[in-house]
Amino acid sequence: xxxxxxxxxxxxxxxxxxxxxxxxxxxxxxxxxxxxxxxxxxxxxxxxxxxxxxxxxxxxxxxxxxxxxxxxxxxxxxxxxxxxxxxxxxxxxxxxxxxxxxxxxxxxxxxxxxxxxxxxxxxxxxxxxxxxxxxxxxxxxxxxxxxxxxxxxxxxxxxxxxxxxxxxxxxxxxxxxxxxxxxxxxxxxxxxxxxxxxxxxxxxxxxxxxxxxxxxxxxxxxxxxxxxxxxxxxxxxxxxxxxxxxxxxxxxxxxxxxxxxxxxxxxxxxxxxxxxxxxxxxxxxxxxxxxx
Amino acid sequence: xxxxxxxxxxxxxxxxxxxxxxxxxxxxxxxxxxxxxxxxxxxxxxxxxxxxxxxxxxxxxxxxxxxxxxxxxxxxxxxxxxxxxxxxxxxxxxxxxxxxxxxxxxxxxxxxxxxxxxxxxxxxxxxxxxxxxxxxxxxxxxxxxxxxxxxxxxxxxxxxxxxxxxxxxxxxxxxxxxxxxxxxxxxxxxxxxxxxxxxxxxxxxxxxxxxxxxxxxxxxxxxxxxxxxxxxxxxxxxxxxxxxxxxxxxxxxxxxxxxxxxxxxxxxxxxxxxxxxxxxxxxxxxxxxxxxxxxxxxxxxxxxxxxxxxxxxxxxxxxxxxxxxxxxx
Numbered sequence: 273x274x275x276x277x278x279x280x281x282x283x284x285x286x287x288x289x290x291x292x293x294x295x296x297x298x299x300x301x302x303x304x305x306x307x308x309x310x311x312x313x314x315x316x317x318x319x320x321x322x323x324x325x326x327x328x329x330x331x332x333x334x335x336x337x338x339x340x341x342x343x344x345x346x347x348x349x350x351x352x353x354x355x356x357x358x359x360x361x362x363x364x365x366x367x368x369x370x371x372x373x374x375x376x377x378x379x380x381x382x383x384x385x386x387x388x389x390x391x392x393x394x395x396x397x398x399x400x401x402x403x404x405x406x407x408x409x410x411x412x413x414x415x416x417x418x419x420x421x422x423x424x425x426x427x428x429x430x431x432x433x434x435x436x437x438x439x440x441x442x443x444x445x446x447x448x449x450x451x452x453x454x455x456x457x458x459x460x461x462x463x464x465x466x467x468x469x470x471x472x473x474x475x476x477x478x479x480x481x482x483x484x485x486x487x488x489x490x491x492x493x494x495x496x497x498x499x500x501x502x503x504x505x506x507x508x509x510x511x512x513x514x515x516x517x518x519x520x521x522x523x524x525x526x527x528x529x530x531x532x533x534x535x536x537x538x539x540x541x542x543x544x545x546x547x548x549x550x551x552x553x554x555x556x557x558x559x560x561x562x563x564x
Numbered sequence: 565x566x567x568x569x570x571x572x573x574x575x576x577x578x579x580x581x582x583x584x585x586x587x588x589x590x591x592x593x594x595x596x597x598x599x600x601x602x603x604x605x606x607x608x609x610x611x612x613x614x615x616x617x618x619x620x621x622x623x624x625x626x627x628x629x630x631x632x633x634x635x636x637x638x639x640x641x642x643x644x645x646x647x648x649x650x651x652x653x654x655x656x657x658x659x660x661x662x663x664x665x666x667x668x669x670x671x672x673x674x675x676x677x678x679x680x681x682x683x684x685x686x687x688x689x690x691x692x693x694x695x696x697x698x699x700x701x702x703x704x705x706x707x708x709x710x711x712x713x714x715x716x717x718x719x720x721x722x723x724x725x726x727x728x729x730x731x732x733x734x735x736x737x738x739x740x741x742x743x744x745x746x747x748x749x750x751x752x753x754x755x756x757x758x759x760x761x762x763x764x765x766x767x768x769x770x771x772x773x774x775x776x777x778x779x780x781x782x783x784x785x786x787x788x789x790x791x792x793x794x795x796x797x798x799x800x801x802x803x804x805x806x807x808x809x810x811x812x813x814x815x816x817x818x819x820x821x822x823x824x825x826x827x828x829x830x831x832x833x834x835x836x837x838x839x840x841x842x843x844x845x846x847x848x849x850x851x852x853x854x855x856x857x858x859x860x861x862x863x864x865x866x867x868x869x870x871x872x873x874x875x876x877x878x879x880x881x882x883x884x885x886x887x888x889x890x891x892x893x
Contacts, residue, residue, distance in 0.1 A: 500625065
């Protein structure tokens with residue numbers, strides 16, 4: 273009997289050791305990507321920070337690395353983002369509300385559900401090819417901002433739908449029932465209770481998927497974003513360029529001065545994405561407080 | 565009431581903004597659309613930049629679809645001008661003919677392809693074209709794997725090869741010039757569309773050998789070593805002089821732009837751009853790291869444009885034939 277107890281104790285101490293080793297391994301696993309990312313960031317900042325000034329943000333691309341700027345790609349990316357949001361957000365939220373509130377559990381709805389989840393994992397270049405075939409060629413939109421934004425909206429949609437559905441699902445059942453009990457119909461409940469309550473989650477999903485969309489290079493190159501554009505777009509049908517395309521072009525040039533420009537461009541892109549992410553966090557925080 | 569306003573107002577706003585944006589698109593703008601090779605891109609970018617300074621009303625857009633991708637858009641009728649780092653292939657000419665697109669071929673600059681090794685490589689100073697062919701031919705795959713197999717006396721170490729991506733005009737030109745058949749080489753080499761990747765690969769590997777545009781060597785002289793090329797008339801290093809005077813053969817190549825004949829005739833902005841291009845290509849190509857054609861060649865090319873002389877004289881021409889000879893045909 274005593275012997276048995278000892279066995280148990282040794283087992284426990286072995287378990288403790290394994291646990292400690294496990295924690296150590298996990299800590300290393302967290303450290304490795306962090307260190308790599310920090311090194312990459314520091315490297316980029318050292319290379320690019322010298323080039324970051326107002327001129328860099330307000331000049332058009334040029335063959336002289338010192339006077340080249342990113343005005344047209346920056347504006348191009350900005351307009352792309354606004355248009356993408358215009359297309360993707362209403363459709364995304366609409367689809368999420370329908371699937372969560374109205375569709376029920378039919379075969380069709382679970383089929384749609386599986387497809388949306390799968391679409392979220394499709395490589396972005398596939399969306400580029402789809403955009404090229406559908407918007408550029410078939411719908412004759414040309415290699416325009418509109419075609420680019422529509423393509424990016426397709427890419428952002430699955431993520432927006434999934435995030436919105438999660439948010440809608442997390443609205444407590446009691447609240448809905450309380451609304452029904454007060455005599456509200458389904459639409460009133462969705463409008464007054466479900467959507468406002470799930471808004472923080474929905475917004476976070478929207479902003480994160482848009483941030484991903486503006487960082488994408490493959491789909492917009494596929495649908496025909498240009499590289500040298502020395503004017504600002506004056507309509508949605510205008511040809512355009514975007515930040516990732518310009519960065520890619522500068523990186524592949526032989527002259528190191530252009531590589532420095534690329535680093536500065538990466539910083540601008542990072543700042544834009546960080547701003548968007550912090551906007552998501554702030555909105556989430558404020559809205560949640562309001563709800564409480 | 566108040567709540568429905570909250571929904572309707574944003575929708576209206578969105579609609580107004582969209583309509584505003586769409587309505588602007590009816591404004592006529594004259595645009596010159598250029599696409600094609602990433603090798604030719606820096607020259608076209610420089611020309612476009614200068615051209616737009618002098619011609620404020622005309623827009624020039626330049627894309628990078630690669631030589632082959634540019635030709636596809638060109639015979640698809642999507643663009644006015646395409647840059648190419650090799651002459652138009654037969655099959656591409658047939659597509660042009662099928663779509664009723666006549667074109668004018670304009671050489672605009674030279675580019676040298678450099679064969680480079682690691683600076684620590686102290687044995688390989690020059691190579692003959694035959695040796696390069698032995699190394700790069702499709703038959704070499706899996707067989708020619710050591711430096712000692714190329715020339716007796718070189719180290720018995722594995723050779724690692726780096727080269728331009730197989731979709732590029734650079735790859736097509738190199739294989740045509742060295743292997744003798746366009747787009748045919750061994751497959752077991754590190755290929756990248758980004759020449760800086762090749763530079764890094766060779767710079768970090770004592771037993772590496774690779775090829776890419778001379779401009780990439782010029783910018784990384786401290787990390788790489790040039791190999792002189794011997795085509796039977798002695799070993800020659802690529803340089804501004806040897807490429808321009810035609811002694812660095814067969815790895816000097818002309819770079820082209822192809823212009824649609826109907827665009828040249830009907831669109832004055834395209835004509836103005838092409839004329840501007842040829843007038844300034846010499847100076848600007850040098851600025852961005854390429855080698856200008858001789859002055860008299862630019863004159864010959866300008867004459868081709870003035871006479872609207874269509875078709876290609878470079879396609880299928882033998883590597884190494886002087887550009888003057890071809891153009892004066």
